[in-house]
Amino acid sequence: MHEVTNKTHWHEPAGGRKAGFGEFGRPKTPYDVFMESEGIPIFRGLGCRRAQDLPMQPWKRMGGRGTYVQLYGTETKWGCYVVEVPGAGALNPEKHMYEEIFLVLEGRGTTEVWLDNDSKRHVFEWQQGSMFSIPMNANHRIVNASSSPAILLAGTTAPNVLNMINNVEAVFNNPFRFTDRFSGADDFYKYKDDVEPDPVRGLAMRRTNFIPDVINCDLPLDNRRSPGWRRVEPFMTNNQFYFWIGQHENGRYSKAHAHTSAAVLICLKGKGYTYSWPERDGVTPWKDGKTENIKRVDYEFGGMVTAAPGGARWYHQHFGASKDPLRLTAWFGPFNPGREPGPPGEKHTDYTGRDIPEGGTAIPYWMEDPYIRKEYEEKLVKEGVESRMRPEYYDKNYKGPLPTE
Numbered sequence: 095m096h097e098v099t100n101k102t103h104w105h106e107p108a109g110g111r112k113a114g115f116g117e118f119g120r121p122k123t124p125y126d127v128f129m130e131s132e133g134i135p136i137f138r139g140l141g142c143r144r145a146q147d148l149p150m151q152p153w154k155r156m157g158g159r160g161t162y163v164q165l166y167g168t169e170t171k172w173g174c175y176v177v178e179v180p181g182a183g184a185l186n187p188e189k190h191m192y193e194e195i196f197l198v199l200e201g202r203g204t205t206e207v208w209l210d211n212d213s214k215r216h217v218f219e220w221q222q223g224s225m226f227s228i229p230m231n232a233n234h235r236i237v238n239a240s241s242s243p244a245i246l247l248a249g250t251t252a253p254n255v256l257n258m259i260n261n262v263e264a265v266f267n268n269p270f271r272f273t274d275r276f277s278g279a280d281d282f283y284k285y286k287d288d289v290e291p292d293p294v295r296g297l298a299m300r301r302t303n304f305i306p307d308v309i310n311c312d313l314p315l316d317n318r319r320s321p322g323w324r325r326v327e328p329f330m331t332n333n334q335f336y337f338w339i340g341q342h343e344n345g346r347y348s349k350a351h352a353h354t355s356a357a358v359l360i361c362l363k364g365k366g367y368t369y370s371w372p373e374r375d376g377v378t379p380w381k382d383g384k385t386e387n388i389k390r391v392d393y394e395f396g397g398m399v400t401a402a403p404g405g406a407r408w409y410h411q412h413f414g415a416s417k418d419p420l421r422l423t424a425w426f427g428p429f430n431p432g433r434e435p436g437p438p439g440e441k442h443t444d445y446t447g448r449d450i451p452e453g454g455t456a457i458p459y460w461m462e463d464p465y466i467r468k469e470y471e472e473k474l475v476k477e478g479v480e481s482r483m484r485p486e487y488y489d490k491n492y493k494g495p496l497p498t499e
Contacts, residue, residue, distance in 0.1 A: 123170060124260040125253040135161040141368075141391035141399035145176050145360070146199045146245045153177065157186035163247075166403035167355030172335070172427025173252040174358070179203065179244040184237040191265045192252045193335045194228040196220075196236075197308070197360065197423070199396045201244025206235045207283075209271050218283040223309040223362070225423075226283065227330035229276035231268060247360065247396070249425045251335055275332045289314055292327050294432040295444050299327045308423060309362050309395075313341055318447040318456075319348045319412075321487070322498040336430030341421040342414045343498075345482035347470055350377070350411035350462060351446045352455040356429035357401040359412065363421035365394035366414045369466075373407040377450070377457050380465035409457070411466065415473050459487040 107113045122130075129136050134151045142148060150159040156177055163174040173192075179185055179201065189210075196205075198220050208215040209232055219239070220226065228234045238244045255265055276282070283304040292299035298314040305311055305328060313324035325340035342348060344364070352373045359368065368391050375384040391399040401424070402408035414420025432442060448454025450461065459467075467488070474481050486492045 123253065123257050125170075125173065125256045128252075128256055128262060129162045129164075132162070134159075137161055137163050138166065140166055140370075140389050140403060141358075141393065142397060143391075143393050144396045145247050145398050146396045148176055150176065150178055155186065156188070157184070163398070165358050165398065165400035167400045168358060168427070169404075170253055170257060171356045171429055172254065172425070173250040174425075175248050175250075177246050177248065179236055179238040179246070181238060181241045181243050184235060187233055187235040188266070189231050189233045190252070191231050191268050191270075192250050192255045193230055193331070193333045194248055194250045195330060195333070195335055195337070195425075196224075196226055196228070197247045198222050198224045199245040199247055201238060201240055201242060203239040203244050204237045206237070207276070208233050209273070209276060210269060211271075212278075214278065216282055218304060220304075221306070223307045225305045225308050225328070227303050227333060227335075229331040230272045231270055232272070232276050249335060249337070249427070251428055254428060287312065289326065292329075294430075295447075297327060298325060299329055301329045303330050308339055309421065311339070313339060316340070317496075317498070319351075320346045321484075321496040322346065323348075334428040334430075336426045336428065337423055339421070339423045341419050342412070343482060344414055344417060344419045345474060345480050347413040347466075347483070348411055349449075349459065350409045350457040350466075352407040352409045353402060353431075353446050354407050354434075355400070355402040355404050356426045357424050359399050359401060359422045359424045361393045361395055361397040361420070362423055363395065364414050364416040364418035365392075365397075366412060366416070366420045367392040368399045368401070368410055368412050370399075370401065370403060370408050370410040372405070373409055373455070377409070377461055378463040380463045407455070409455075411457075411462075413470055413473070415470075415477055415479070417477070417479055458490075459483070460490040 134153050135149055137148050148161050150161045153160040158178050160175055160177040202221040204217055204219050206215045206217050285304055285306055286302040289298050313326050316323045316325040320342050322343040327338045370389045371379050371387050375387055401410040445454040449456045449458045471481055484497050
């Protein structure tokens with residue numbers, strides 16, 4: 095190839111050689127370029143102990159300080175950022191053609207939401223632990239009610255939209271009104287605690303656009319990840335952005351299970367750690383001497399960890415290591431379970447909720463690497479926490495339901 099009038103000329107390969115470079119650097123997406131143009135840091139990695147401690151810089155567009163977060167495996171899947179609202183101040187009003195959910199990490203305040211040409215603004219209050227959703231292309235303004243800064247963590251579908259249309263103006267200055275996602279009802283942002291089965295997997299789902307306190311809200315019993323595991327899927331503003339809230343009892347830990355990238359877990363209560371390793375390294379990587387690919391992230395409230403850092407399927411296993419239960423929220427963006435490739439109506443298995451002998455990817459406790467149990471028991475002793483991992487959990491021949499007391 096050679097330069098001709100500022101253009102690169104392409105030559106066919108000679109003889110039996112192959113075309114192209116063979117190796118190349120992964121190119122930046124339109125969303126990557128957009129993040130860089132914002133002038134704030136971009137945090138990339140496996141996770142962090144506390145997202146509220148990530149370095150932030152002044153953010154002209156938003157009117158506060160912030161940092162983008164792109165954990166490994168979420169590239170092109172969904173977007174994330176941390177934003178600080180100045181004390182006794184507010185962020186700039188904005189609207190955009192992508193979905194957005196917020197988790198309040200610190201502070202208290204109010205949010206105003208309205209559509210173009212509306213005289214009425216919906217206003218609701220939030221505090222640490224509140225979660226809410228901004229309807230697609232609705233105007234919104236976040237106001238700090240205290241003299242100290244407030245910090246919010248946001249998840250968005252901005253990469254999906256920007257990478258598709260590659261036009262920033264169309265995303266932030268579009269007149270379309272999504273009246274199917276935002277009604278004028280006075281109770282639009284009133285918490286609703288009714289539970290119904292989600293239409294895909296039949297798991298507990300709650301239709302609500304606002305949760306005042308995800309740290310302490312009620313969670314229905316689920317039992318799939320660990321004995322006594324509780325879980326619910328909030329469904330907000332008719333979003334495609336999928337997430338759930340779950341909790342392991344103190345003194346217990348999750349079964350390892352494998353799936354592809356997209357999920358990021360955020361700690362809401364307690365503290366703990368997560369191990370991840372490629373599925374190809376098997377169910378006992380410590381025992382088999384395949385520890386070079388094992389990743390670990392420790393976290394507490396506000397901490398984040400990517401479940402599958404990228405490339406094929408990864409096992410990941412979550413451990414609560416405090417006197418409080420380990421409560422987590424997992425954000426997937428629009429890549430919720432059941433969206434894997436395949437024709438509509440094709441029979442699909444909820445493989446992460448089934449043990450390996452049942453055709454799933456969850457490693458039963460009796461099959462897991464012995465290192466897991468040994469290290470966990472030692473960690474609980476150091477933390478002064480009683481283990482609630484019963485001997486029956488590790489008994490291959492035990493056939494009854496796992497004890498939850």
